[in-house]
Amino acid sequence: MDIPTREVYWNVHAYVLLMYAMAAVSVGAFLYGFYRKISPIKIGAHDISLDRWPERLRGVYLWEKRFFRQKTAGFMHFVMLWGAVLLFLGTVVVFIHEDLRIRIMAGSFYLVFQSLILDIAGFLAIVGMIVALARRHLFRPARLANGTAADSLLLVLLLALLVTGFLVQGVRIVATRDLWGAWSPVGLAFGVGISPLIADPGAQLLAHKSLWLLHAALAFATIGIIPYTKLGHLIVAPVNVFLRPLDGTGIPRPIDFEKEGVLGVATISDFTAKQLLDLEACTACGRCEERCPAARTNKPLSPRQLILDLRSELRARRATGVGSQKPDQEKAEPAPADLLVPRAIADEAIWSCTTCLACQKECPAHIEPVPKIIGLRRYQVMEVGEFPAKLEEASNSLEKRGHPFTGISVSRAAWMEGLDDVDAHLNAKEAGTLFWVGCSAALNERTMKIAAAFYRVLTAAGIEFRILGTKEPCCGDPVRRIGNEYQYASIVQQNLDTFKSQNITSIVTTCPHCFSAFKNDYAQFGGNLNVTHHSQFILDLMRSGKISLAGTADKKLTYHDPCYLGRYNDVYEPPRAVLAGARLVEMPSSRSSSTCCGGGGGRFWIDEQPQSRVSYLRMQEIIDSRAEAVVTACPFCMLMLDEAAKSKAKGQVEVIDLAEWVLQRIGTSDAVPV
């Protein structure tokens, strides 16, 4: 018999039935475990969607990229995941060969795939597990500090599974004098290694039998415990990635105020089914916490802890059976004992979030803490009426005077002073593109220079555009992030009506919050606007030759990615392309890993103690980059960083908006020195 293959169940034919029995128990435990784990999510409103499945599948495929945002952890997961997948396929091959009697386990396929490739895969998986164990016990990153003994035990179990597998194989190769044993180099090495202990053929048979039984028991035990341990993420994480919301990551969903019973999230059953699935997908890896600006400045919020606390709540519900029935839409007032805030989630935790989305971009399981936090805020604001006083002031101000600031000293007209042809642009009813200035750029003495600079850039490029001047309202972003959806919905409706009546379909703005609101949030309300951020607009002007930048590369610059431009809208490259002529140094925390300025999600209005200011954290990173100036593209970032530049960096770092940087290089005589 010269066709390469091997005898399946050699030496263990007597135990095959036992093996099937073990398999049945194991699969039963597996299925029951997942049913038990997943079925409680139906207490949430149904929002699981399988539409656009090719895009969803592609996301699962690309999902691996997220592993490698952290190199060691990425490698470890990669080899363990693909090792497991390939070894499982190997088992499927055996099943087809032996149980279906389709003899595929032969010839070069047997040698290359079933022997060599699986051997290497198994070996790399062992390496991965050793790396994982080392990370838990020898070189432990801070985020794994609260790992449990169970976490380590699981790794030991998996390691034992692989090692016994190789030993079974090795003993068989040695005992049967397998002609093709060299195609399984790792197994062969194990066999050769152990052979001095079992020189006698009888001992070899006994050793093989015992190891095979042990290996089978470990394998089926592992499968059986998957849903009961953190190994559950092997299944739930990819499913969660597949089911992820495809439109507007991190954008809260609108509320139907006529139909909704409880506004926002009061109890665990007020989350949607998909949001509850998120909770079961978490492995507590802590990548979110490591990037969270609130956690990094010692605020009482960790996205990981939030998810774990909510999961405990979900599991407690499962244990007591409370809420196991799907609630009616016309639900009564939530029972006080079930309220999440402040019993399960601290009040300060939900108000510490800057909605920067760093946690979500980092999460390998595509878990979304931000919409959950906004859901919790919504209940506090709209049903309880209790939220931080500064945010109440911002909401009230927005309602009374159309902008979220209090105590401002400049009017909306101030930024236009000294600019050419303001009246023409104010009255330009026909010019399509609206330059939307935004409250944050119009109503502060520092940021109004950004508005003026971009106005001058547009003028220099000969663009026809219009402005609303003192008639410009607020886009509403702050109140949506604070959780005041009722107020937000009415602002959006008013603005969409205004746009419609004034025939405005195209908007350019210097504020990423306005930009993202018009682009993503307004779309949920039927808005169909062509929205451009000024970084994109300026790049287009440069590429079409309408402006050209001159001047020398002077100061060493770094670029700060605003969250609502970068992470929310993936606009990372246009501002960098505009800055192509500059001496640009990148901070390690840039693009989707950018650190928030601290001003999003309503945090702009909350006074932070100097030692816990997110803006100081970011300013330190800017100082560490050794740049002399930081360019940003958001008026909120400007205000946060400008303050930090003065107080933290003692004026050593200059903060410039992209529009200001560009204007200086267009060479107009009235360039604003910055």
Add this chain to the structure above:
Amino acid sequence: MNIVVCLKQILDPEIPAQDFRIDQERKEPTQGNASLVISPFDENALEVALQMRERAGEGRVTAISIGSSSGTLALRKALAVKADQAVHVAAEGTINSFTAAAILGAALKKLEFDVVLCGRQAGDWDFGVVGPLLAESLGIPCVPFVTEASYAGGAIQAKRQTLDGYDLVKAPLPVVLTVTNASTNNLRYPKVKDVMMADRKEILAWEAATLLGGESPDASIEVRDLFIPVHKVECELIEGDNATEKALKLARRMRELKLV
């Protein structure tokens, strides 16, 4: 216990100074870009009313506002924070403290009341006399500068702010209290459901002329002139090569200007 809160709707006092405009002819501010808001101390008064009702475990809060139809906005807000009733008294022309007190006095004759709350002064003209004038016209006591109040044993106990602390005052009913701001009486944030309910509630519409029985109240005061004060700042930069020289030049210049 029946509590009546008087709410004045005024031009947003928080607008930037450069946006503030006045009408020289009518001797009144013009609205311009300013929005209409409840006068800040009146918001405090409304909160005190709601707290009094809560503490007593019973009672009825009526919000009342005089002026053009825009005043209903203030009353909607009052209903949203769960005032029980709202009354709008339509009145034309200029209303000053004296006419306001007269109209309110006439309106109160149609309402049952034990306590009347006003802000200590309006956020626009800052006269601060409507409460006392009203008390006088009704012939009842007035306790000004109250931050907190509660109803106990047929009387009112009120905390009254003073220059160096506070007085605890007991007053018989009925009584007028004027309210000043404190950390305890910032107007609560309305719940969305209550805002939606408030939009459906009826606001009683009365006419000032009818209430006054055709008599026009004595305005007592007249605004002779109204203007925006101009703060003129002249800036002169003292040049010099070093600090000593600059200091010398500064000293010389200050003497020239007879500043020292």
